[in-house]
Amino acid sequence: xxxxxxxxxxxxxxxxxxxxxxxxxxxxxxxxxxxxxxxxxxxxxxxxxxxxxxxxxxxxxxxxxxxxxxxxxxxxxxxxxxxxxxxxxxxxxxxxxxxxxxxxxxxxxxxxxxxxxxxxxxxxxxxxxxxxxxxxxxxxxxxxxxxxxxxxxxxxxxx
Amino acid sequence: xxxxxxxxxxxxxxxxxxxxxxxxxxxxxxxxxxxxxxxxxxxxxxxxxxxxxxxxxxxxxxxxxxxxxxxxxxxxxxxxxxxxxxxxxxxxxxxxxxxxxxxxxxxxxxxxxxxxxxxxxxxxxxxxxxxxxxxxxxxxxxxxxxxxxxxxxxxxxxxxxxxxxxxxxxxxxxxxxxxxxxxxxxxxxxxxxxxxxxxxxxxxxxxxxxxxxxxxxxxxxxxxxxxxxxxxxxxxxxxxxxxxxxxxxxxxxxxxxxxxxxxxxxxxxxxxxxxxxxxxxxxxxxxxxxxxxxxxxxxxxxxxxxxxxxxxx
Numbered sequence: 001x002x003x004x005x006x007x008x009x010x011x012x013x014x015x016x017x018x019x020x021x022x023x024x025x026x027x028x029x030x031x032x033x034x035x036x037x038x039x040x041x042x043x044x045x046x047x048x049x050x051x052x053x054x055x056x057x058x059x060x061x062x063x064x065x066x067x068x069x070x071x072x073x074x075x076x077x078x079x080x081x082x083x084x085x086x087x088x089x090x091x092x093x094x095x096x097x098x099x100x101x102x103x104x105x106x107x108x109x110x111x112x113x114x115x116x117x118x119x120x121x122x123x124x125x126x127x128x129x130x131x132x133x134x135x136x137x138x139x140x141x142x143x144x145x146x147x148x149x150x151x152x153x154x155x156x157x158x159x
Numbered sequence: 160x161x162x163x164x165x166x167x168x169x170x171x172x173x174x175x176x177x178x179x180x181x182x183x184x185x186x187x188x189x190x191x192x193x194x195x196x197x198x199x200x201x202x203x204x205x206x207x208x209x210x211x212x213x214x215x216x217x218x219x220x221x222x223x224x225x226x227x228x229x230x231x232x233x234x235x236x237x238x239x240x241x242x243x244x245x246x247x248x249x250x251x252x253x254x255x256x257x258x259x260x261x262x263x264x265x266x267x268x269x270x271x272x273x274x275x276x277x278x279x280x281x282x283x284x285x286x287x288x289x290x291x292x293x294x295x296x297x298x299x300x301x302x303x304x305x306x307x308x309x310x311x312x313x314x315x316x317x318x319x320x321x322x323x324x325x326x327x328x329x330x331x332x333x334x335x336x337x338x339x340x341x342x343x344x345x346x347x348x349x350x351x352x353x354x355x356x357x358x359x360x361x362x363x364x365x366x367x368x369x370x371x372x373x374x375x376x377x378x379x380x381x382x383x384x385x386x387x388x389x390x391x392x393x394x395x396x397x398x399x400x401x402x403x404x405x406x407x408x409x410x411x412x413x414x415x416x417x418x419x420x421x422x423x424x425x426x427x428x429x430x431x432x433x434x435x436x437x438x439x440x441x442x443x444x445x446x447x448x449x450x451x452x453x454x455x456x457x458x459x460x461x462x463x464x465x466x467x468x469x470x471x472x
Binding site: 016019020021022023024025031032054055056059063064067068069070071072073074075077078081082084085088089120124125126128 | 185186188189192193195196197198199200202203204209212213216217220223224226227228229230231299300301302303304305306308337344351352372
């Protein structure tokens with residue numbers, strides 16, 4: 001399913017909301033389980049409007065995430081650009097997938113994003129052992145149907 | 160294909176464009192962006208050359224940080240708004256009592272400081288520099304669960320600079336690592352990339368105290384088995400290296416494990432400051448002008464002990 005109408009205010013609000021959610025510590029106990037919100041948003045917008053949002057927008061958003069998380073500049077930026085690139089190359093197939101398979105793709109792409117960040121952290125000397133860094137990708141895949149439905153509805157209404 | 164085509168034709172004329180058009184060469188763009196990211200990473204991690212970019216972006220994004228920490232702020236505000244009158248009165252009473260205790264202590268210090276200065280003058284030793292402080296609120300902690308950083312509500316506008324020490328009532332908390340216009344970021348002593356030069360208050364043994372990535376544990380590095388350190392010893396900042404001022408309590412030795420055959424013993428310490436709990440912190444400014452020394456080491460111990468007791472109440 002493709003959207004012919006894209007609402008830029010919805011784009012702006014969703015980006016701000018994703019950033020606020022990635023800074024917020026509301027459920028402190030479940031911090032490691034927090035979905036990779038900005039990754040989801042990049043996925044959604046490149047998926048829905050591949051002609052307008054692409055690698056460069058994703059890179060800029062990732063750069064902002066770098067500043068917010070005070071990680072090394074460029075790490076999240078590149079990882080987000082990677083998501084956008086992979087969505088751009090697969091979005092025509094992605095559209096044909098049923099929802100569970102889409103969720104699997106979300107998990108894969110967010111997982112690649114997290115692995116890239118983790119790898120860069122390891123190289124720069126601030127990595128942590130274990131596989132818990134993949135949890136945001138898992139929870140991200142689980143919330144994908146809701147994020148997608150809400151943003152679709154907003155786009156149709158306001159676009 | 161048929162399903163999507165049917166959907167496409169329902170939409171407006173440019174739908175075909177939106178589904179196939181994806182800007183020129185995403186692969187080329189990815190390469191360019193990867194190159195740019197690599198340059199940024201190297202510049203940031205190895206040369207600290209992009210701090211200005213970070214600071215500008217950080218200032219721009221401060222509303223988002225503020226929004227992100229709104230839930231906690233609201234919770235705190237409602238706690239305050241709905242606490243009963245009796246509780247507030249009790250708190251005022253306890254604060255008054257504490258103020259009295261501290262005032263008595265400070266008046267005692269004034270004479271001690273004068274004595275100390277006179278003695279130092281006699282010995283013509285270099286007079287120590289006093290620090291002035293700025294009170295700051297902790298308005299957030301870093302969203303990354305693996306790094307230990309705080310955000311405080313004082314920034315370049317209040318003359319806060321990189322490398323300044325941050326303390327709370329009980330001891331050293333960390334140092335400022337990034338300054339924005341209105342806020343600053345503080346690296347805590349427990350972060351795995353942080354180290355403080357310390358000495359044991361009792362015996363004067365010097366060592367470097369490293370963070371471990373856990374909030375309740377710090378590690379004392381390269382201390383020989385024979386060094387005079389016991390469990391419960393207070394570690395104060397030694398002032399060596401010039402970054403941290405001398406004499407602030409940093410941690411208390413929690414466990415010492417010496418393995419036969421190993422060159423150094425493994426010593427773990429518990430941070431003195433409330434890294435998880437402190438809401439108000441002090442930013443230390445090391446003054447240029449000579450002033451009375453803050454405290455002598457002996458007094459520092461009693462002061463730290465007293466603060467801890469009172470903070471419990």
